[in-house]
Amino acid sequence: MTGAGLRRGARGIAATCALLILASCGGGTFFGQTREERIANQENPATLARDARRNRTQSSVFDLFSNSDDPNTTIEVNKYLWAASLDVLSFMPVQNADPFSGIIQFGFAAPPGGGRAYQATVYVRDPALDARSLNVALRTRSGAAPRETQRAIEDAILTRARQLRIQDSRL
Numbered sequence: 400m401t402g403a404g405l406r407r408g409a410r411g412i413a414a415t416c417a418l419l420i421l422a423s424c425g426g427g428t429f430f431g432q433t434r435e436e437r438i439a440n441q442e443n444p445a446t447l448a449r450d451a452r453r454n455r456t457q458s459s460v461f462d463l464f465s466n467s468d469d470p471n472t473t474i475e476v477n478k479y480l481w482a483a484s485l486d487v488l489s490f491m492p493v494q495n496a497d498p499f500s501g502i503i504q505f506g507f508a509a510p511p512g513g514g515r516a517y518q519a520t521v522y523v524r525d526p527a528l529d530a531r532s533l534n535v536a537l538r539t540r541s542g543a544a545p546r547e548t549q550r551a552i553e554d555a556i557l558t559r560a561r562q563l564r565i566q567d568s569r570l
Contacts, residue, residue: 475525475526476498476501476523476524476525476526477523477525477526477527477528477532477560479528479560479561479563479564479567480523480528480532480533480556480557480560481498481501481503481523482560482563483556483557483558483559483560483562483563484503484521484523484533484535484556485503486559486563487552487555487556487559488503488505488519488521488552488556490508490509490510490511491505491506491507491508491517491518491519492505492506492508493505493506494506501522501523501524502520502521502522502523503520503521503523504519504520505518505519505520505521506518507540515539516539516540517537517538517539517544517548518537518538518539519535519536519537519538519552520535520536521533521534521535521536521556522534522535522536528560528561528564530553530557533553533556533557535549535552535553535556536549537549537552
């Protein structure tokens, strides 16, 4: 290394030392915080690790063996809407039904006295007996069913659910 290179290196070290000395002359503050405030604002490594585990979006094979689900979380569906959906669309074959998520998938079938075949997916998403709790997707073999037909199916399911609730209250 040449003499000029050594002088530049020594100047850099001297400048860094001067900055550190000036930074420490703030009456016990560093960037507007006292030592106690900096210590109080430091995060606990154990807390950081726990939060990282909670916010983790990736999974591994070992997640299959851990019971990390919250046992207090339940998904509720309205039993009257569920039963009414099965009742009103009884002419269609049930392909898949999941009472925990509230989804019923029906296969293609033509209604009694009708010529066009429909396929339906019913989503009961709330324990309340109202129209917001029910979502029906209706399709034909050529595409989406008319909105009026879909609305008629939803109305028939809601009407039947109310009838089932009234029958249940009489018992």
